Amino acid sequence: MGEFDLIARYFTRPVHRAALGVGDDCALLAPTPGMQLAVSSDMLVEGRHFFADVSPERLGHKALAVNLSDLAACGASPLAFTLALALPRVDEAWLEAFARGLLALADAHGCELVGGDTTQGPLNICITVFGEVPAGQALLRSGARPGDDIYVSGTLGDARLALEALQGHVALPPEVLAAARLRLEQPTPRVALGQALRGVASSALDVSDGLLGDLGHILRASGAGALIDTALTVHLMAASGPLTSANQRIDAELLHQCTLAGGDDYELAFTAPVARRAAVAAAALASATPVTRIGRVKAEPGLRLVDAHGQPVARHYASFDHFAAR
């Protein structure tokens, strides 16, 4: 099967919102008048972002999910995406499953595949996603103000826990590993929550490299510091419950590492004025997304951690850097 057959068979679908989809030199998009176009690109590399033996269906899902997560962090609604794919060889079963996972998530968010590129090379997936947001209403990293509450959506740390287990660093009961692995391989972009937080959150981003490192981006962009209550973050790992029930305690250091600096969470971290707590709760409810308040923005620079007794936690948790050894 050649390049054009491959595109026709797996990646060409009719478009409804775009003016022109796959098959010409460019796709054509017509953003709604008054809307800004939000754009983000993410590249996934074998061995760095996923294992060679990952389920292609889950990989297709994840490749788009990490991009939709960026739209969510801006409060944008998904519109379309392009897919550039380097493949070592044409493996039809792999492509069929990859396309199935990719397009199922795309359909769930009304996000149309409008173009891209396929080529021969080491497996590499590059997606660029387009969303739209009312002009001036995008959630940015720079809006956090001292006194604002700090929140995180959903759960944290399960993806990292799965990675540690898959690398043989920790043993997990099979059903706990399966659930954690699903969080690693098939993350849920918080698109509805992001949109519901427009006009409510003062800043937002998506947690992809670890909570503390990513929060640091908000704090630097906003010129502020923060106090985080680790007695709250520690409960954000979904696996904690089943592990406790199974009487299998997880090392406290590993628990902090996973929840505070795990990576691959694709949850939203955001800030909002204390006066908007009811609005945050309403946004969480409207988007059916759990939200946990974990700390407070401070005027003093720096990110300080405290324990259940308000005592400082003097640990450094490194966030993920794609050019550092893991």
Added chain:
Amino acid sequence: MGEFDLIARYFTRPVHRAALGVGDDCALLAPTPGMQLAVSSDMLVEGRHFFADVSPERLGHKALAVNLSDLAACGASPLAFTLALALPRVDEAWLEAFARGLLALADAHGCELVGGDTTQGPLNICITVFGEVPAGQALLRSGARPGDDIYVSGTLGDARLALEALQGHVALPPEVLAAARLRLEQPTPRVALGQALRGVASSALDVSDGLLGDLGHILRASGAGALIDTALTVHLMAASGPLTSANQRIDAELLHQCTLAGGDDYELAFTAPVARRAAVAAAALASATPVTRIGRVKAEPGLRLVDAHGQPVARHYASFDHFAAR
């Protein structure tokens, strides 16, 4: 140097036309009212699209040029681009030169770098480019009509000739190789010509995989056939002149292969009604881009080649397929 330092040092620049550039979860673009957004993605892989030892400055140029060429083919004016880059390691001299070549071409076209991704992995460059075009005026592949003239811009075949020489299949005088190699490694996207052809050309695309194969896309999309005069295409290779002067004849078969099915030309192939010949000439003049009429669109399907005497040329020239052996 870590991921964020790398982005800050080489790829973060102030934006003027985009509402938000590098550094948040998404870039924000505000297309001009009444314009459609044209989008294209191209991925360049080491060993497939360029040699490992290519000049990084030329590679930076080419990575954006092949994307700008897609905008040109639609008649769109460049607006912005995202860059996703997988690098085996952080090599500052390489990055500095790559960014220099990339951003010089970006500046020449007023095309702003607004976002992207960097990661560790086998060298892979994925650019997504955004342009804008008045709604309904994009040049498409589907508009060719029987009787239309067929044109190609600039020169054809020099990139392929350079590739053949670099692979040791043909010997070239050093100055001819240097010139041809420049066409391979630093192609010129025909952005101004594409815009000048809006309202003039009936169809257009950029020649990246070889003239005949790419023309085939126009013919299939337009439901038409074509007659091409190889006595005209054969003169489109810039190297022909110097080679003839140097009394070095190039094999006729190789000359046809390079000009008709060479690949990596990044010229525009387009059609226009006979009645618009003066307008085509004016567009060529306004954009300072040579344009050559090479044939005619026919109602009968199929792409037929004729020689200087109007006799059929019964040769098959395979176009480039990224999943076929080269």
